[in-house]
Amino acid sequence: xxxxxxxxxxxxxxxxxxxxxxxxxxxxxxxxxxxxxxxxxxxxxxxxxxxxxxxxxxxxxxxxxxxxxxxxxxxxxxxxxxxxxxxxxxxxxxxxxxxxxxxxxxxxxxxxxxxxxxxxxxxxxxxxxxxxxxxxxxxxxxxxxxxxxxxxxxxxxxxxxxxxxxxxxxxxxxxxxxxxxxxxxxxxxxxxxxxxxxxxxxxxxxxxxxxxxxxxxxxxxxxxxxxxxxxxxxxxxxxxxxxxxxxxxxxxxxxxxxxxxxxxxxxxxxxxxxxxxxxxxxxxxxxxxxxxxxxxxxxxxxxxxxxxxxxxxxxxxxxxxxxxxxxxxxxxxxxxxxxxxxxxxxxxxxxxxxxxxxxxxxxxxxxxxxxxxxxxxxxxxxxxxx
Amino acid sequence: xxxxxxxxxxxxxxxxxxxxxxxxxxxxxxxxxxxxxxxxxxxxxxxxxxxxxxxxxxxxxxxxxxxxxxxxxxxxxxxxxxxxxxxxxxxxxxxxxxxxxxxxxxxxxxxxxxxxxxxxxxxxxxxxxxxxxxxxxxxxxxxxxxxxxxxxxxxxxxxxxxxxxxxxxxxxxxxxxxxxxxxxxxxxxxxxxxxxxxxxxxxxxxxxxxxxxxxxxxxxxxxxxxxxxxxxxxxxxxxxxxxxxxxxxxxxxxxxxxxxxxxxxxxxxxxxxxxxxxxxxxxxxxxxxxxxxxxxxxxxxxxxxxxxxxxxxxxxxxxxxxxxxxxxxxxxxxxxxxxxxxxxxxxxxxxxxxxxxxxxxxxxxxxxxxxxxxxxxxxxxxxxxx
Numbered sequence: 001x002x003x004x005x006x007x008x009x010x011x012x013x014x015x016x017x018x019x020x021x022x023x024x025x026x027x028x029x030x031x032x033x034x035x036x037x038x039x040x041x042x043x044x045x046x047x048x049x050x051x052x053x054x055x056x057x058x059x060x061x062x063x064x065x066x067x068x069x070x071x072x073x074x075x076x077x078x079x080x081x082x083x084x085x086x087x088x089x090x091x092x093x094x095x096x097x098x099x100x101x102x103x104x105x106x107x108x109x110x111x112x113x114x115x116x117x118x119x120x121x122x123x124x125x126x127x128x129x130x131x132x133x134x135x136x137x138x139x140x141x142x143x144x145x146x147x148x149x150x151x152x153x154x155x156x157x158x159x160x161x162x163x164x165x166x167x168x169x170x171x172x173x174x175x176x177x178x179x180x181x182x183x184x185x186x187x188x189x190x191x192x193x194x195x196x197x198x199x200x201x202x203x204x205x206x207x208x209x210x211x212x213x214x215x216x217x218x219x220x221x222x223x224x225x226x227x228x229x230x231x232x233x234x235x236x237x238x239x240x241x242x243x244x245x246x247x248x249x250x251x252x253x254x255x256x257x258x259x260x261x262x263x264x265x266x267x268x269x270x271x272x273x274x275x276x277x278x279x280x281x282x283x284x285x286x287x288x289x290x291x292x293x294x295x296x297x298x299x300x301x302x303x304x305x306x307x308x309x310x311x312x313x314x315x316x317x318x319x320x321x322x323x324x325x326x327x328x329x330x331x332x333x334x335x336x337x338x339x340x341x342x343x344x345x346x347x348x349x350x351x352x353x354x355x356x357x358x359x360x361x362x363x364x365x366x367x368x369x370x371x372x373x374x375x376x377x378x379x380x381x382x383x384x385x386x
Numbered sequence: 387x388x389x390x391x392x393x394x395x396x397x398x399x400x401x402x403x404x405x406x407x408x409x410x411x412x413x414x415x416x417x418x419x420x421x422x423x424x425x426x427x428x429x430x431x432x433x434x435x436x437x438x439x440x441x442x443x444x445x446x447x448x449x450x451x452x453x454x455x456x457x458x459x460x461x462x463x464x465x466x467x468x469x470x471x472x473x474x475x476x477x478x479x480x481x482x483x484x485x486x487x488x489x490x491x492x493x494x495x496x497x498x499x500x501x502x503x504x505x506x507x508x509x510x511x512x513x514x515x516x517x518x519x520x521x522x523x524x525x526x527x528x529x530x531x532x533x534x535x536x537x538x539x540x541x542x543x544x545x546x547x548x549x550x551x552x553x554x555x556x557x558x559x560x561x562x563x564x565x566x567x568x569x570x571x572x573x574x575x576x577x578x579x580x581x582x583x584x585x586x587x588x589x590x591x592x593x594x595x596x597x598x599x600x601x602x603x604x605x606x607x608x609x610x611x612x613x614x615x616x617x618x619x620x621x622x623x624x625x626x627x628x629x630x631x632x633x634x635x636x637x638x639x640x641x642x643x644x645x646x647x648x649x650x651x652x653x654x655x656x657x658x659x660x661x662x663x664x665x666x667x668x669x670x671x672x673x674x675x676x677x678x679x680x681x682x683x684x685x686x687x688x689x690x691x692x693x694x695x696x697x698x699x700x701x702x703x704x705x706x707x708x709x710x711x712x713x714x715x716x717x718x719x720x721x722x723x724x725x726x727x728x729x730x731x732x733x734x735x736x737x738x739x740x741x742x743x744x745x746x747x748x749x750x751x752x753x754x755x756x757x758x759x760x761x762x763x764x765x766x767x768x769x770x771x772x
Contacts (some may be wrong), residue, residue, distance in 0.1 A: 001564070001628035003401025008394035014645065015389025055447030178387070211612060212633050223598040242387035246644070247598050255641075257630070259400065 001210055002259035010147045010253075011173040014246065018175050019051045019137060022094070023059035025173055029133060031092035032256055035085055037066040037105050038096045046183050048096055048139060064088050066108075069097065072154045072161065072274050073104035073282070078118050082111035085132060093134040095171070099143025102136045106151040106169035109134050122162035124364065128169060136174040140184055141245040142192030142282060144199055144252025146174040154275050161275035162364065164301075176249065178241035186232050189244075190338040191282030193228040196248045197221060197331075200263045203257040205296075205304060206368045210260060217256050218311045223247045225312070232338055241291070257322035266292045269378055271375040272357035279347050286340040290332035291384040296371040297324055334340060344385050354382040387596055388645035396533045396639075397559040400632065402624070404561050405437045405539065408480070409445035411559055415519060417478035419669040421471055423452040423491050424482045432569050433577035434482055434525060450474050452494075455483065458540045458547065458660050458667070459490035464504050468497035471518060471610045479520035481557070485529025485581075486492045488522045492555035494535040495520050508539055508548035510750065514555060522560040526570055528578030528668060530585055530638025532560040540661050562635065572618050577668030579614040579630065583717075584652055584671040585608060590692060591682070591756045592649045598599060603642050604697045611698070611720060618724055621669035651754035655764055658743035665733050673725040676718035677770040682757040683710055713716040730771050740768040750764040 013021050026034065036052065043049040056063050068082050084090065085108060095105035109131040111118035120126035136146040145151070149170040152163040184192070204217040224247050230240040250256070269292070270284040297305055302320045309315040309327030317323045336342050358378035367373045373381075399407050412420065422438065429435040442449050452467050470476065471494060481491035494681035495517040497504035523534040531537070535556040538549040570578070590603040610633050616626040636642070655678070656670040683691055688706045693714030695701040703709045722728045744764035753759045757766075 001401070001625065001632065003404060004398075006398040006400070009397075011395075012390075012392040014392070015387070018389060208660075210629070212605060212636070213610040214630050215608050216602055216636075218596060219601030219605050222601050226597060239387065243596070243598050246387065250598070250602075255636075258398075 002208060002261075004259040006254050006258055007167060008253055008255070009167070010148070010171045011079050012147065012176060012249070013173060014176040016177060016179050018177050019055065022052060022135070022137070022175060023055035023061065023288070025135070026056070026061055026092055027059045029092060029172065030100070031061055033088060033090055033107070034061055034063045034092045034094055035081065035090045036063045036068055036094050036096065037069060037081065037101055037108070039067070039069045039071075039098065039101050041067065042183070043096050043139060046139075046180060046196055048137060048180055052094060052096060052137060064090065069101045069104045071098070071100045072278055073100045074365055075155045077104055078107040078111055078153060081105070081108035082118060085112040090132065093132055094137060095134055096137040096139065098138070098140035099145040102138075102143070102171070103151040103153065104144040105134050106131075106145070106149075107153050108132075109169050110166065113118070119155055121164045121344070122155070128164070128166035131166070131168040133172050134169070136171045137174050137180070138174060138187065138245070139180045140151060140192055141181055141241070141248040142195040144196070144249055146171060146176065147249050147253040152271065159275050160360065161271040176245050178245045181241045181245060182236045184235070186235070186309050186339060188280070189232055189235070190228070191280045191286070192248065193224050193244065193282070193306035193338060193342060194286035195288075196224050196251045198246070198266055198282075198289060199251040200256060201252070201289065202267060203260055203262045204308065205301070206260050206263045207370065208260065209304070212256055213256055213258065213260060214307065215311075218377050220247045220251050220256070221312045225300045228338055263368055263370040265373055268361055268365055268367055269381060272361050273344070273349065276353055276357060277347065277349055279349075283340055286335040287342060287385050289335070290328050291381050292327045293331065294384070295373070295377060295381050296368070301370065344382070349386075351383060351386055353378050357382065388594060391646040392640050392644055393553060394533070394639055394672075396554070398533065398562060398635070399559060399681060400562045401641065402563060402565050404563050405434070405441065408438060408521070408523070408561060409441035409447065411521070412442070412447055412478055413445045415478060415558065417447055419474060419476055420447060420449045420478045420480055421452055421467065421476045421494070422449045422480050422482065423467065423487055423494070425455050425457075425484065425487050427453065428569070429482050429525060431568060432566060434523060434566055437446065438480060438482060438523060441608055450476065455487045455490045457486045458664055459486045461505050461539050461541045462575055463490055464493040464497055464539060467491070467494035471498040476518065479518055480523060482523040482525065484524070484526035485531040488529070488531040488557070489537040489539065491520050492517075492531070492535070493539050495555050505541055505731075507550045508541070514550070514552035517552070517554040519558050519672040520555070523555045524560060524562050524631070525566045526574060526578055527627070527634040528581040530582070530634055532557060532562065533635050533639035541625045545661050546746065547657040562631055564624055564631045567627045567631060568622045570621070572621070572725060574587060574666070575618050575621070576614070576726050577612050577666045577672070578585070578634065579668070579724060580672035580675075580721055580726060581668035582610050582630070582637045584668075584675060586642060588650050588653060589643040589646055590694065591647045591687070593682070593756065594646065595690070596646060599644065599646060600693065601697075606633045606637050606642070607698045614724055628721070645753045649754055649756040651756070651759055652710055653753055654747055654753055655767060658747050659685045659730070659735065662739055663733065663735055665735075669726055669733070672721040673728060673730055673771050674767060675721070676714050677767050679714045679717065680757070680770070681763060681767050682754070683714070684757070687756065699759060704735070730768070735772070737769060737772055740765050743768065
């Protein structure tokens with residue numbers, strides 16, 4: 001096992017009605033004027049908004065709203081949010097929504113104390129030195145953003161989607177109420193499940209090998225594979241929503257990657273697609289994943305794919321390659337079975353920008369650690385996904 | 387899934403040479419005069435002591451030593467440590483050793499700010515309101531104390547071994563260097579493995595059922611079952627020591643019990659034995675566990691024991707009861723195979739105090755949640771373990 005440092009400093013309040021702790025926790029943290037940030041208002045339909053406002057009012061905490069945060073959150077919204085924080089002396093941020101809202105709020109929290117353009121954090125021109133404290137009230141099981149320090153933001157002008165991270169923007173605490181995900185539509189539930197699985201894959205298919213991490217990763221995969229279809233079939237199944245929500249957080253809070261050099265190729269290759277075409281991240285991941293797997297599968301790593309097949313899918317073939325290939329097929333079939341489109345062309349995407357996207361992909365990063373991918377490899381994955 | 391709150395606030399520095407961060411971290415925490423606490427000097431043989439002292443000296447942090455902390459740490463040592471902290475204005479504690487040293491330091495940290503007798507914390511007469519900050523430098527994979535807020539202390543006068551817990555006594559950070567466990571003798575390595583497995587069992591065999599927690603728990607069990615014998619055979623195998631160390635921390639940092647009502651019968655029944663006979667906790671657990679399993683196995687929970695058999699031991703029988711029974715047998719055989727005595731009588735224990743121990747067991751607690759056990763049940767488990 002490689003050396004590692006792990007900080008899991010976000011306190012988790014999990015379960016029905018846990019939003020009731022938010023006023024007390026904010027008061028304890030000294031919050032007097034908070035930014036209440038959310039997306040396009042779904043939190044008003046399922047009472048999340050009302051519950052939070054009630055809490056703030058009963059603790060006499062004033063607040064300003066920032067609404068309209070998009071999926072694939074924009075740097076322009078980050079700039080706007082930072083301005084609001086600066087000019088109103090905001091001292092705490094509540095991110096109420098999915099990973100997009102949380103990511104946007106993390107960037108706002110850092111931008112509040114930065115005099116330059118916050119896009120600098122994403123192009124590696126600046127690092128995060130200070131940030132407003134924030135918390136999350138999660139409404140979609142997917143990104144794991146509720147318990148980590150990462151953020152992914154889209155620059156709609158340059159059509160880039162880039163990430164950065166810092167301990168300073170990790171939520172102080174997160175409210176995970178599975179009932180808040182009852183009203184998530186089937187397609188978004190499915191995309192969230194694909195996102196969770198992809199987070200595990202990015203860490204599972206990486207080096208060095210680690211038995212404990214392998215089995216912990218398989219635990220998350222088996223759980224969402226079991227409960228994903230149930231949540232889609234019965235959106236109000238509390239147990240299914242709970243299992244998926246908690247699995248989603250564990251998938252990307254750092255635990256599964258301790259001492260490993262994660263791959264993240266599929267994520268980076270996908271970011272280009274959602275940056276250019278504004279599609280749902282999890283859908284892009286689901287389409288690309290089997291093609292990434294087929295592209296990187298080779299003699300050196302066939303045992304690892306076979307292990308995935310045996311331990312997650314219960315495949316009992318003797319031949320390693322056959323087991324690996326069946327595991328990949330099962331992965332693709334699973335995504336299809338929960339209703340995710342299996343081709344980029346079904347999203348209206350053509351091959352006109354593939355070369356440009358592959359180029360752009362490589363602008364700030366090497367792509368892939370499990371297997372390093374060059375421009376041609378990436379283009380091929382796009383083409384195979386078409 | 388039941389509601390839960392989870393705080394994993396102990397930062398983990400894992401790997402070879404990580405002790406080198408301790409001076410910097412203590413300085414950052416404002417430490418000026420620390421208590422360096424340890425056991426009977428094994429840390430001087432493997433350079434752990436020297437490494438820590440070098441760090442303290444290079445950051446000009448003064449320190450006072452408390453040595454001689456016993457396995458099954460005593461309340462008298464807690465009192466002594468608290469006195470040292472009070473009279474020397476200690477502002478941070480370094481617990482360098484196994485779980486016993488860490489537990490003792492946690493109790494000292496709380497006792498420092500308590501005017502009564504620290505035993506009050508364990509008899510529920512007082513709760514922990516304030517504590518000195520502490521960190522751990524772990525030298526034995528077993529208790530998980532390095533990442534939780536629990537402590538177990540023995541009162542040598544009343545022959546009681548009781549536990550308490552608080553967020554306030556959770557280590558601020560812990561150094562987990564697997565190389566520090568190279569010199570742990572075979573019998574202590576085996577006892578540590580039994581302790582880790584028991585921590586998982588106490589949470590796995592409990593309600594409500596939870597798929598994600600089941601599979602995470604199975605991950606820990608499979609890992610230590612794989613690497614335990616390797617570490618005993620080859621004590622200097624870094625990978626084996628790493629896998630066991632990290633598994634031991636995960637086993638009892640709170641994650642595996644989120645939203646569950648842990649059983650803890652075996653632990654409480656064992657505490658009576660180590661309180662009365664001062665045996666190694668992990669050995670007592672290994673002896674008792676299969677007998678606890680056989681005692682509680684019934685129609686209502688046979689599926690859970692069978693699941694354990696299937697997922698951890700790969701048993702493929704069709705009959706549930708047969709699978710469950712074979713799983714229990716395999717558990718007993720595993721403990722024996724790593725060199726742990728399989729009967730209390732082999733430790734020089736007879737049946738003379740069994741009734742008294744069963745009585746004492748029930749003094750502060752109900753015993754068992756998975757199945758509640760009365761005085762006769764507990765006595766029977768002791769007798770079957772003889």
